[in-house]
Amino acid sequence: MTAVSESGSGNGGQSVRRRNRKHEVLEAAIEVFWEKGYADASIQDVADRVGVLKGSLYHYISSKEQLLFDILDHSHAQGIEIIQRARLVEGPPLERLQRFIEDYLRWYLRNIKRVSVYFSEGRYLTGERLTTVRRQQRVYDEFVKELVVEAQEAGDADTSLDPRLLTLFVNSAVNGVSTWYRTGGRYSPDRVAKEYAALALRTLRS
Amino acid sequence: MTAVSESGSGNGGQSVRRRNRKHEVLEAAIEVFWEKGYADASIQDVADRVGVLKGSLYHYISSKEQLLFDILDHSHAQGIEIIQRARLVEGPPLERLQRFIEDYLRWYLRNIKRVSVYFSEGRYLTGERLTTVRRQQRVYDEFVKELVVEAQEAGDADTSLDPRLLTLFVNSAVNGVSTWYRTGGRYSPDRVAKEYAALALRTLRS
Numbered sequence: 538m539t540a541v542s543e544s545g546s547g548n549g550g551q552s553v554r555r556r557n558r559k560h561e562v563l564e565a566a567i568e569v570f571w572e573k574g575y576a577d578a579s580i581q582d583v584a585d586r587v588g589v590l591k592g593s594l595y596h597y598i599s600s601k602e603q604l605l606f607d608i609l610d611h612s613h614a615q616g617i618e619i620i621q622r623a624r625l626v627e628g629p630p631l632e633r634l635q636r637f638i639e640d641y642l643r644w645y646l647r648n649i650k651r652v653s654v655y656f657s658e659g660r661y662l663t664g665e666r667l668t669t670v671r672r673q674q675r676v677y678d679e680f681v682k683e684l685v686v687e688a689q690e691a692g693d694a695d696t697s698l699d700p701r702l703l704t705l706f707v708n709s710a711v712n713g714v715s716t717w718y719r720t721g722g723r724y725s726p727d728r729v730a731k732e733y734a735a736l737a738l739r740t741l742r743s
Numbered sequence: 744m745t746a747v748s749e750s751g752s753g754n755g756g757q758s759v760r761r762r763n764r765k766h767e768v769l770e771a772a773i774e775v776f777w778e779k780g781y782a783d784a785s786i787q788d789v790a791d792r793v794g795v796l797k798g799s800l801y802h803y804i805s806s807k808e809q810l811l812f813d814i815l816d817h818s819h820a821q822g823i824e825i826i827q828r829a830r831l832v833e834g835p836p837l838e839r840l841q842r843f844i845e846d847y848l849r850w851y852l853r854n855i856k857r858v859s860v861y862f863s864e865g866r867y868l869t870g871e872r873l874t875t876v877r878r879q880q881r882v883y884d885e886f887v888k889e890l891v892v893e894a895q896e897a898g899d900a901d902t903s904l905d906p907r908l909l910t911l912f913v914n915s916a917v918n919g920v921s922t923w924y925r926t927g928g929r930y931s932p933d934r935v936a937k938e939y940a941a942l943a944l945r946t947l948r949s
Binding site: 576577657660695698699701703705706707708709710711712713716717732733736739741 | 780782783863866867901904905907908909912913914915916917919920922923929930935938939942945946947
């Protein structure tokens with residue numbers, strides 16, 4: 538981003554405003570899909586939430602399905618950032634896995650509506666968009682599996698366990714948080730992040 | 744059930760036929776909701792699957808939402824049977840928990856479409872029906888938590904772990920199977936049931 542675009546003048550400024558508005562549309566759509574479910578929600582609902590006419594939303598999105606895809610795609614990009622940070626961490630694989638799960642769950646719980654939409658509405662995508670999202674989901678599973686296999690090779694995780702089943706078990710446990718977590722309830726995000734990471738390690742430690 | 748009703752004659756016979764037809768309607772609805780999703784499915788789709796006119800379905804169900812509720816309610820009744828069998832088993836709590844998870848997952852994987860509908864479509868219920876299903880879901884969590892607490896009291900499970908978080912972790916892992924399992928794929932139902940039960944025990948054992 539250049540200084541010109543940040544100052545808000547010229548075409549760069551238009552582009553920043555456009556990005557901000559697109560961001561606003563996506564955040565509104567997350568709220569709407571979370572409340573009504575994707576199937577029952579309409580572009581009109583999203584327009585009402587943003588406070589603009591429905592027609593002007595089509596400057597930012599081409600269809601309701603594209604809007605859902607953009608939400609999932611942006612969420613994936615955020616998840617990838619957490620994975621990339623985790624790749625820079627040094628230390629034994631189990632320690633890296635523990636830290637990754639903690640970081641991931643902190644992000645997840647700060648963005649619980651986004652994450653709930655990700656997990657419960659993604660199945661409404663079709664064709665190329667569905668294929669893309671399924672491929673993206675595998676990146677997360679593959680990263681955790683890599684760490685599990687590394688831990689097994691280092692003798693820190695039980696080698697009698699099937700690494701794929703172990704990965705699926707742990708990832709389902711972690712990603713299931715959106716089904717029960719209530720913001721402001723009994724457990725703080727920090728506590729869930731820490732205890733869940735510790736439970737995952739118990740499951741696979743040798 | 745009396746001998747008369749089983750022979751198919753008289754009012755008893757009508758009632759058996761009615762029950763059989765209702766069973767057939769529910770099984771067809773599971774297929775339809777599983778394939779299209781509840782929101783996009785119609786009573787017409789279910790009638791087409793059963794091979795009857797839409798009007799005649801209303802002898803067995805009052806609405807699409809009632810149909811979804813009946814599927815979830817019957818599924819819950821089947822789950823309760825597994826819990827009741829588990830309550831009759833004697834032995835240390837961890838052994839009973841292991842056996843319960845195995846039995847539950849064997850039923851779950853034999854009925855994967857029903858279970859997928861249970862977990863992914865239940866949120867479309869409203870009002871009293873939603874309240875009932877949420878109350879039913881807690882029975883499963885409460886049963887697992889009871890065993891976890893018993894295991895902690897017996898010194899077999901780590902008492903430093905929060906029994907509720909532990910229960911949610913294990914139950915999310917187990918109930919997440921419907922998101923990745925493919926019938927006829929790499930893992931047999933028996934293998935998933937056994938390995939998952941063993942993984943759950945690893946997570947909580949002291």
